[in-house]
Amino acid sequence: MVKNIIDVRNLSKSFETSSKEPSLKGTIKHFFRRKTKSLKVIKNISFEIKEGEIVGFLGANGAGKTTILKMLCGLIYPSEGRIVVSGYLPYKRKNNFLKNITLIMGQKQQLIWDLPPIESFYLNASIYELDKFEAKKRIKKLSDMLEIHDELFIPVRKLSLGQRMKSELLAALIHEPNILFLDEPTLGLDINAQRNLRKFLQKYNEETNATICMTSHYMKDITSLCKRVICVHNGSISYDGDLDLLIKKLSPIKEILIVCRSEEDATKIENSVFTVKNKIKNEITIEVENASIASSLKTILNNFNIEDLFINEPPVDEIIGKILIKKDYEI
Amino acid sequence: MRFNLINHKIFTLLKVQYSNMLEYRVEIALWAISGIIPFFMLNIWTNNNLNESISISEVMLSRYFLCAFFVRQFSVVWVAFSFEEDSLMGKVSPYLIQPLNPFFRYFAQHIAEQITRFPFALIIAFFFFIFNPESIWIPNFDILFLSILSTFLSFLIQFLIQSIIACLCFWTEKASSIERLLFIPTLFLSGLLAPVVSFPNYVKSWIYLTPFPYLIDFPANLLSGNETNISGGFGMQILWLLLLFPLFKKIWSEGTKKYTAMGS
Numbered sequence: 101m102v103k104n105i106i107d108v109r110n111l112s113k114s115f116e117t118s119s120k121e122p123s124l125k126g127t128i129k130h131f132f133r134r135k136t137k138s139l140k141v142i143k144n145i146s147f148e149i150k151e152g153e154i155v156g157f158l159g160a161n162g163a164g165k166t167t168i169l170k171m172l173c174g175l176i177y178p179s180e181g182r183i184v185v186s187g188y189l190p191y192k193r194k195n196n197f198l199k200n201i202t203l204i205m206g207q208k209q210q211l212i213w214d215l216p217p218i219e220s221f222y223l224n225a226s227i228y229e230l231d232k233f234e235a236k237k238r239i240k241k242l243s244d245m246l247e248i249h250d251e252l253f254i255p256v257r258k259l260s261l262g263q264r265m266k267s268e269l270l271a272a273l274i275h276e277p278n279i280l281f282l283d284e285p286t287l288g289l290d291i292n293a294q295r296n297l298r299k300f301l302q303k304y305n306e307e308t309n310a311t312i313c314m315t316s317h318y319m320k321d322i323t324s325l326c327k328r329v330i331c332v333h334n335g336s337i338s339y340d341g342d343l344d345l346l347i348k349k350l351s352p353i354k355e356i357l358i359v360c361r362s363e364e365d366a367t368k369i370e371n372s373v374f375t376v377k378n379k380i381k382n383e384i385t386i387e388v389e390n391a392s393i394a395s396s397l398k399t400i401l402n403n404f405n406i407e408d409l410f411i412n413e414p415p416v417d418e419i420i421g422k423i424l425i426k427k428d429y430e431i
Numbered sequence: 432m433r434f435n436l437i438n439h440k441i442f443t444l445l446k447v448q449y450s451n452m453l454e455y456r457v458e459i460a461l462w463a464i465s466g467i468i469p470f471f472m473l474n475i476w477t478n479n480n481l482n483e484s485i486s487i488s489e490v491m492l493s494r495y496f497l498c499a500f501f502v503r504q505f506s507v508v509w510v511a512f513s514f515e516e517d518s519l520m521g522k523v524s525p526y527l528i529q530p531l532n533p534f535f536r537y538f539a540q541h542i543a544e545q546i547t548r549f550p551f552a553l554i555i556a557f558f559f560f561i562f563n564p565e566s567i568w569i570p571n572f573d574i575l576f577l578s579i580l581s582t583f584l585s586f587l588i589q590f591l592i593q594s595i596i597a598c599l600c601f602w603t604e605k606a607s608s609i610e611r612l613l614f615i616p617t618l619f620l621s622g623l624l625a626p627v628v629s630f631p632n633y634v635k636s637w638i639y640l641t642p643f644p645y646l647i648d649f650p651a652n653l654l655s656g657n658e659t660n661i662s663g664g665f666g667m668q669i670l671w672l673l674l675l676f677p678l679f680k681k682i683w684s685e686g687t688k689k690y691t692a693m694g695s
Contacts, residue, residue, distance in 0.1 A: 170524075175692050176690055176691060193687075201528065214451055222443055223444065223447045224529070226440040229439075229440065232439070
């Protein structure tokens with residue numbers, strides 16, 4: 101049986117914030133008497149993550165995903181509740197715990213800006229107490245996996261964003277952590293770089309059985325890597341479970357794109373019983389419930405003069421977009 | 432084995448930070464030049480024969496200010512500013528989840544910077560001796576060793592004071608403004624503008640209870656060969672370190688609980 105590597109119970113986090121009214125009067129008032137209030141950004145959440153799992157945290161901006169990751173890796177203290185990661189209380193930041201984890205934040209860098217990445221790699225290797233031989237071996241292995249070689253010897257400031265991100269990954273993984281916390285790892289990367297990074301993470305997970313917790317606003321990251329998602333809404337968990345199941349549940353329809361022989365034929369379909377999503381000249385897209393796909397196709401083929409036909413799933417982005425704005429999903 | 436790995440860690444940390452500092456060699460040269468305040472002060476003192484009031488010869492005074500310049504070069508600390516910037520930009524976060532206190536990085540940066548500064552400081556000293564040949568002297572080995580040690584202890588005191596201030600970033604974003612408050616007493620009471628011996632007696636008795644005279648005045652007097660209480664000076668330096676270190680540890684441990692990982 102696979103053991104739980106992350107165990108979170110009734111976790112909450114509050115931050116003190118101050119608010120200021122606009123205008124000069126508000127500014128002066130704010131200067132003399134600052135109004136502060138406690139804002140509960142994470143509200144009593146509980147979940148478990150098994151060793152080797154890849155879990156995606158979904159939620160709108162400010163929902164609390166990053167705060168959860170920061171608490172899991174020990175960067176910030178929880179206000180209430182209990183977190184155990186790999187047998188440790190993360191906020192105590194014991195060296196043995198820190199040697200087991202890594203946190204990668206898109207666009208935030210730990211590489212030394214004016215030096216080639218290789219210098220930062222050796223520095224990190226020494227911080228994690230790897231000897232030179234072991235460090236060299238791991239740099240070679242990871243650079244092969246990430247397909248970066250010459251770039252290791254060019255100052256970081258001269259690297260492209262994609263090359264920098266790969267180098268950041270290498271620096272963050274040199275100690276071969278068991279648990280990876282990734283906060284928007286593909287932020288700002290082009291499509292090819294995003295794809296390569298996903299491939300790398302998949303491979304790393306397969307080869308090392310590392311547990312990966314990630315947030316991303318690029319749905320492709322989530323759909324191609326995460327079997328399980330935890331949806332966060334206003335600091336609470338609105339859904340925790342299988343991504344495919346969620347998509348099926350939330351998307352009980354399919355879209356059929358029909359290419360008619362003429363615009364009149366498309367108009368005939370538009371005026372029939374189907375729910376039309378859009379119509380452009382002789383092309384019309386209708387929405388059909390999953391259960392009635394066969395009968396709808398039969399009706400279309402028998403009654404209308406069509407040239408071609410495509411059945412599509414609605415875009416995952418649209419479905420997940422719905423998740424971000426709703427509170428509860430019961431499956 | 433573990434000892435070797437720790438040595439390797441320290442060596443790599445210094446090596447990488449030194450490589451980084453070499454990227455800023457022009458900046459560091461300018462910083463070294465900007466530290467010539469003691470020479471201006473020497474000029475003011477000698478032109479106005481102020482040395483006579485404190486019974487120090489002109490030669491000894493010029494040696495004192497040269498040594499003050501050297502001590503300052505190797506005890507300059509800016510960790511409060513670096514930490515504040517890194518904290519606001521979210522750069523501290525990755526360091527906090529590594530098995531090494533981030534202040535070791537800053538410490539290594541300072542040491543690396545001092546190594547980079549060294550040749551520039553020597554060049555400035557060379558020019559100083561060209562214009563003041565009567566001030567040339569060679570301190571004996573014991574004095575040189577003790578002076579280096581006291582300069583290092585002065586650096587440690589300043590590093591700890593600024594690290595404590597830097598930790599206040601966990602409560603207030605602009606902790607460096609507190610450092611600026613300390614700048615004035617450091618400037619006047621450390622011996623950078625005038626040897627502490629020149630202060631009135633009742634003021635001196637108070638000044639010697641603060642850490643300031645042990646930052647510049649004590650090591651500079653030691654190196655220049657002026658009369659100074661060696662054991663008392665070292666005793667006070669060690670006492671201040673013993674007071675400051677636990678305070679730093681306490682503030683660090685309380686501060687990290689307050690950390691909100693701003694900017695990341």
